[in-house]
Amino acid sequence: MVRPCRASVYVFTLCSVIAVAAAQTNGTDVGVEGTTGVRACKCMEYWACVSSGGSPYAYCQYSTKVCCFVDPRARAVGILPRPPKVDNCGRKGVENRRDGVSQAGEWPWHVAVLEKTDDIYVCGAALVDEYWALTAAHCVDDYSDPRPLKLRLGEHDVKTLAEPYPYEELDVNHVVLHPAFDNTSLTHDIALVQVVTPAKRRPNINTVCMPERGITRLMLEDKAARCFITGWGKEREGGGHATVLKEIRVPLWSNNDCEEALRRHFGADFKLSGSSLCAGAAGRDACDGDGGGPLVCERNNIWYEVGVVSFGGGCGRPGMPGVYTRVEDYRDWIHEVILNS
Structure with a gap:
């Protein structure tokens, strides 16, 4: 179990159709042909499009942004900052020097x-x-x-x-x-x-930013990758829950190595889903109460959610990684x- x-x-x-638009991701206007002729749309974050009175048309190519038609007569509702700050996701706060404990707003x-x-x-x-x-x-x-x-x-x-x-x-x-x-x-x-x-x-x-395509593979190949889990789960197996948001740096595992390790716990027939991602080390793992929380990795000073805490065998046991849902696949x-x- x-x-x-x-x-x-x-x-x-x-x-309202979900499709990959042949749009560029450099923030420039893009021509999209429709029933009323060629219209200009701009690649931006979904929330920025909606809050500025726009209509999202489709995804921009190889991007988490949408191609947005903005009515020049529309008035922004001002819920969140608008461009040029639309790329504000994944901005981490000031780091805490205490290992395992986060700073407020970090x-x-x-x-x-x-x-x-x-x-x-x-x-x-x-x-x-x-x-x-x-x-x-x-x-x-x-x-x-x-x-x-x-x-x-x-x-x-x-x-x-x-x-x-x-x-x-x-x-x-x-x-x-x-x-x-x-x-x-x-x-x-x-x-x-x-x-x-x-x-x-x-x-x-x-x-937090959604993972770009291929970022999980890059993180797996980068032995110096900075990946963290956060949560108020138990601080150790059998221990109490954290009261201050904890942060734990974890190494990523290949699925083959992870499946082999988990079979020692769950049995020889255990099969790891291809849409899973594994991470952790002795004393560095998600634990009870951390479920659903993010596994994030840093690339060029931007943080992406690459995994969602799912399950594991114990907490921080040697040779026993935790299992995460691989966000990139979704x-x-x-x-x-x-x-x-």
């Missing part, structure tokens, strides 16, 4: 999924859009009615209100599980959670859900 990384009793206390995309009643902690997640957070499907598959849930953004130390930046809580109105999610094998363990009102960008609240599904919402 695989162990999902989820804590069900830990309480947070305070005491990981501004990390989200806590909570039950409104008694602030019961459900799982971690990552903000990927002003209305959407990415998490693991096993975290939220029991919530066919999402109204008991809320997202807490910008939290750092759950035991105090005396922090540099206040957190923000948003009600959930929609949960979208991947249609192929299997709760037994935990394949396709990925889900999107939508909030009623948009998140407001602050020093401690920002989006880019199109994520974009389709967000664009069609």
Whole structure:
């Protein structure tokens, strides 16, 4: 039986078509031929398009951006900063010099999924859009009615209100599980959670970038890759949950090496999904309560979510990596859900 990384009793206390457009990604206007002739659209982030009164048409080629038609008469609603700051995702805050402990605002995309009643902690997640957070499907598959849930953004130390930046809580109105999610094998363990009102960008609240195509392979090949997991899960197997958002640098594993290692725990018949990613080392691993949280890697000073914490065998055991859903394989599904919402 695989162990999902989820804590069900830990309480947070305070005491229109989806298509690939032949567009360039350099931010210039692009001509798109339609029923009314050739119109100019601009490649930008989805939220920036919508907040400026535009209409997303399709994805820009090899990009997470959309080709956006903006009515020159439209007035921006001013929810989040507009261009030239549309490429603001994945901007990490100031680093903490204490190993394993984050600084306030250091990981501004990390989200806590909570039950409104008694602030019961459900799982971690990552903000990927002003209305959407990415998490693991096993975290939220029991919530066919999402109204008991809320997202807490910008939290750092759950035991105090005396922090540099206040957190923000948003009600959930929609949960979208991947249609192929299997709760037994935990394949396709990925889900999107939508909030009623948009998140407001602050020093401690920002989006993480979606992985560019091929970035996971590059991270696997780069032995010096900087990849971290974050969460309030247990600090060690059998230990207590963290009260300050922890950060753990983890090495990535090839799927072949990971499958071989996990067979020693789950049995010789264990088969690792091709849409999984493995990471971890002795004493450096996700643990109970970290499920749904992001595995992020840095490239050119930008941070990308390459994995979602899914399951593992114990916490930080030697030769036993944790398993993550490989986000790169679900880019199109994520974009389709967000664009069609």
